[in-house]
Amino acid sequence: MVTSSAAEQLYGLCASAAQEIHEECSSLLSAGTSNGDAATSSLVGCGPALINLLSRQALQVRNCYGSLHPAHACSNRLSPDERALILKRLDDIASIAYAKFYAFLFKDLPVCWRQLYTDASILKFCFTLLHTPYVGEYSFAPSDRGSPDGLDSCELGELIKTLDLAIILAGAAGERRGRRWIDRSLELLHVAWVEDARGDGGIAFSDRPPKRTKLSTNSDGQGLNTNKQHRTTFSTDEPFTPPVRYPIRTAEALSLEQFQAHMDRPRDLKLGPEPLLIRHAIDEWPSLNARPWKDPTYLLSQTFGGQRLVPVEIGRSYVDEGWGQKLITFGELLESYIDPKLSGTKAEPQAADQSQNPPSTAARPVAYLAQHPLFTQLPALRNDIVIPDYCYTSPPPHPTDPSIDQPELDEPLLNAWFGPPGTITPLHNDPYHNVLAQVVGRKYVRLYSPLETERMYARGKEGGVEMGNTSLIDVGVVEGWDVPPYNEDEASVRSVAAFKDTPFVDCILEPGDLLYIPIGWWHYVRGLSVSFSVSFWWN
Structure with missing residues (x-):
């Protein structure tokens, strides 16, 4: 039995997520909260208009993935304007959700808006990933290689940014996908990135691990610095060290x-x-x-x-x-x-500190x-x-002050x-x-x-x-x-x-x-x- 590559697993994960989001939204729209699945969905609080908009984008992304097959191209080729419109609508959904974040303290923010932001981000990630050429078992025909749907290789940074914003801003909300889905996707993306650096297949990124003396990684994803005289640990310099006067036990x-x-x-x-x-x-x-x-x-x-x-x-x-x-x-x-x-770049020069005190201001x-x-x-x-x-x-x-005590933490x-x-x-x-x-x-x-x-x-x-x-x-x-x-x-x-x-x-x-x-x-x-x-x- 041949083990699926990280790229293959990632594409499958994305196809499943798009299908799942579409089905969850459709269930909410068709049956309302009387439906058991709908009642358990946090998206219900976002209202039918936004749920419908999210559902339509999920359907578009799902159709682009189609069934997993060697060509992996969109079932119906999208024009550049159509692709741009899908991305814009996903960004609009995320922006609407994010605007709600300012109306509440984060602890009081209804989870529906956090999940809406997260699901829109997941769909954007999945759609952006489609613009990455497959290699190995899931390669395009020679005429398509390197430019699926007429696009250049995707920027790895854009894929990462999309999911990191969902984690940092929205807490990767969502019981069915959420953090578990994002963690797994980033894990598979990392493996594919390392495979690409080795030339073993996976996904061809336009921004591969940098092959230069500047902070870099080797093909195993482990630390490497090609300049033997270049330091590979952080500086231990201390511009100022206060005296310890009353030592702690x-x-x-x-x-x-x-x-x-x-x-x-x-x-x-x-x-x-x-x-x-x-x-x-x-x-x-x-x-x-x-x-x-x-x-x-x-x-x-x-x-x-x-x-x-x-x-x-x-x-x-x-x-x-x-x-x-x-x-x-x-x-x-x-x-x-x-x-x-x-x-390897020069820091801004600073005047030497002639006192025992640290510099009060710095160039940076x-x-x-x-x-x-x-x-x-x-x-x-x-x-x-x-x-x-x-x-x-x-x-x-x-x-x-007993009022400061908090409820007991589980972890x-x-x-x-x-x-x-x-x-x-x-x-x-x-x-x-x-x-x-x-x-x-x-x-x-x-x-x-x-x-x-x-x-x-x-x-x-x-x-x-x-x-x-x-x-x-x-x-x-x-x-x-x-x-x-x-x-x-x-x-x-x-x-x-x-x-x-x-x-x-x-x-x-x-x-x-x-x-x-x-x-x-x-x-x-x-x-x-x-x-x-x-x-x-x-x-």
Whole structure:
């Protein structure tokens, strides 16, 4: 029995998705919610007009796939105008759905609009894939090769972008397809991309893995740098390193029982468990060994050569004026922000810093992939880490404010934190217990007790956003590490004076370390070098 190629499986997956979306929409339109299948569809809330529009596009895509046969051409050849119209209508459906996102807080957004956006994206992906020439068993005739339906080879980046937007913006919603379908499609697309780089068949992409010294991958999708003198790990340079003044209590590879005892038997019953630095706790993670995240070529191999989209924060800190967010490719994040020297291009020259303080401004803005659920977007990287056993213990509630406690989580919440030197997470607290794992580089962390909350000067609502878990105090400015981004008034001078006397503990996280941050503890985090961390929230 001949095993189906990744390309063949991907085309079959797309054909099935188009058929399924069409049938689901038709069921909703013909039977309404009295039909059992219709009643279980989240699309029902979008209304018949949009469901009908989605159904017609799904039918068009399904007809283009037809039955899987060697020619694989559309059953009825579409003109360029007809193809453009299908893509425009799919984009229109996604735009209408996305406009609804602004009418609700994301947690209150009806799932119908998220699924509508996701299904439109799936159909766009499937339709775009049709413009990719097949090879091997599913090849076109010589006259068609390389230009099915009169189009050039599809851009891999456009395929990836379509599904990444569905993940990032809409949460890949949908019980029948949704995230499961998207994850599988991206997995098969990656295999086909690697096969194409080898010349083994699959799909012919116009943007193959780059064969140059610039950040690249080899034909196996693994890290490769053709310049032997070119560095293949992130820089460990630290422009500035704050002193550790009041070290956090430290332990070595604590057992589960010892960690539970640390929480159950605190030194101060009123305060509860205190922060704990656990050295060498994750030394066996693949991300520190067999599949090292400190190697940019490995990270590129897991992101289609850097073409996956990621959301980043632009600016020194999320409380600074001018701070913003945008979506960029992972490759742009690496080459333009994380470690520009890796690309072989010259970074903008900067005057040497003659003081013990870090530069207050840089030629390039700081970009930070911060608190992003990267591992639901990139399951391959999720396989490189392990949820620490400590996250399955029974921690105590908030020591001073029960209203902060959240409903119990079924599983820990995982988020990635990846950025260059100088990234700052301002002084804040979290509604969960937190284990922060350091995988690449070093970070400075300072923590203040929840008993000192009054001296943290919490923010209120700002621009309609609740900021009560974030302090008005800028630790870097107070310590003289950073230039104040504002003119201090008399009130802020008084609050800073009171804050300076507040006791704290601090540490520098090294690769392989875990830092336990109890619920309610205020913490300030500063990237010292290129840094990649993972936070695990649990309760």
